[in-house]
Amino acid sequence: MFTHHSCSGHRDCPAHTILYSILSGSESRYLNDKLSRNAAARNCRCEQRRTVCLKDPKATCQVASGVLVNAVCFVRALPSFSQLPFVDQSSLLRHCWVPLFVLGLAQRKIVFEVTNTSILRKILLGPGLSGNEADLPTPAEVHNLRDCLHKLWNLDLSPVEYAYLKGALLFNPAVQGLSALLFIEGLQRKGVRALQEVVQRLHPGDGARFTHVLHAASTIQTVSPGLVTELFFKPVIGNTNMSHLLIEMLSVQ
Template identity: 65%
Template sequence: MFSVEEDIADRACSGYQDQHPHTILYNILCWRDSDPLNDEASSYLVSQTCHCKQRKVRLKDPTATCQVASSVLIKTVCFMRSLPSFSQLPLGDQSALLTHCWVPLFVLGLAQERIMFEVTDVPNPSILRQILLRPGLSEKEADQPTLAGVHRLRACLYQLWDLDLSPQEYAYLRGATLFNPAVRGLSAMLLIEGLQQEAQRALQEVIQLLHPEDASRFRHVSLAASTTQNVSHSLITELFFKPVIGNTNMLHLLTDMLFVQ
């Protein structure tokens, strides 16, 4: 589950100015609320106090969390394999949809199973080590999960949890997410577009059946689902699977899971 300290960090990173010390410079810049220049300077100062983009993090309990995440991933791939409409697509289209859609589908799986996790800071190397080894570590460090990325993932999960989706809603939402005609290089784009529309219509029908009094629910569900597209592939891979698969290529692993009987 999420720690109290991380919830405080979320609020600080969201621009809660009262979480920051009111230095003399801060008070000078914020002196006149009606002055747009002062407002801009204040916002800039607050943004400079947020280091979540630089803070590298890792799972606090990788053994347990990675095991649960692996289970969600297996269910995600099994969902794709179980759809005749997916398995009948050209192999190139199946591969393209897998590459583009596995992270949004995985996040929907995390949301449906209400997977909660804690992260902790990655210890920073010494200043001397950073100076001596920075050129060789820059690419590796760039791939490490950041607190900002975790915030985006959690915001996505919170939106989905707030809607309290039923299993049927999740099922049709997965279909609408998987059959994405916007993926580049599809040879059966029109067919995939039709499959997405079919899934969306089914989602609308089940929403009307379960929530006839909520005319805006379909729009809210669609908006919440769209946030899964903002979760980066590298964040999910590095945070949940790197401790298990090491340097194995994630897409190669997923391809084997999907196509190898």
């Protein structure tokens, strides 16, 4: 970071100052070399490839599993969802499970800590469980997830607002291959309208709140399924396919 320091006696300083030397070229090589080293440090492949894992995977994964189970139970309990063909139910759940999971983390005020993934840990995991190095969570991805959670926490949503927001995100007509597309489009419109009504009823003096809720919901879409799977569920399910697990949870009688 560059900081500006003013000199109280700058009127008495001679023209040939350090700054003048740099601009005139006598110090330019030093400055350019320093900037190049700083840029190289920021762009270092080691830094870009740095990955993280949960600091307490046993406890955190247990809590995360409970959040996911609650999300699937919420979906299954919706009468409008149960009216859909199972193939549409499966498609909607596979598409929206991450937003529902993030909302669950926010609603339950779940806080988690991460630590750097050590080389020793990767060796101990072995190639069968460690998976693709590119799939491992990065600090930037975790920061984005935490940013989404903080946006939701700052709104201090009520349980009713959370419920309607989950419903609005669930019925997404943009999901490919839906057989009951028109019905799902209608459900989404009703869901968004119901969310708006409940927000206005609970916060009549805050005309911008609904917009803020929608903005927070849009940021959730930036959280990738790969991050959530690798960070919260891979330590438990190993190489089990997450989509297959979700369908099994959905079909349990």
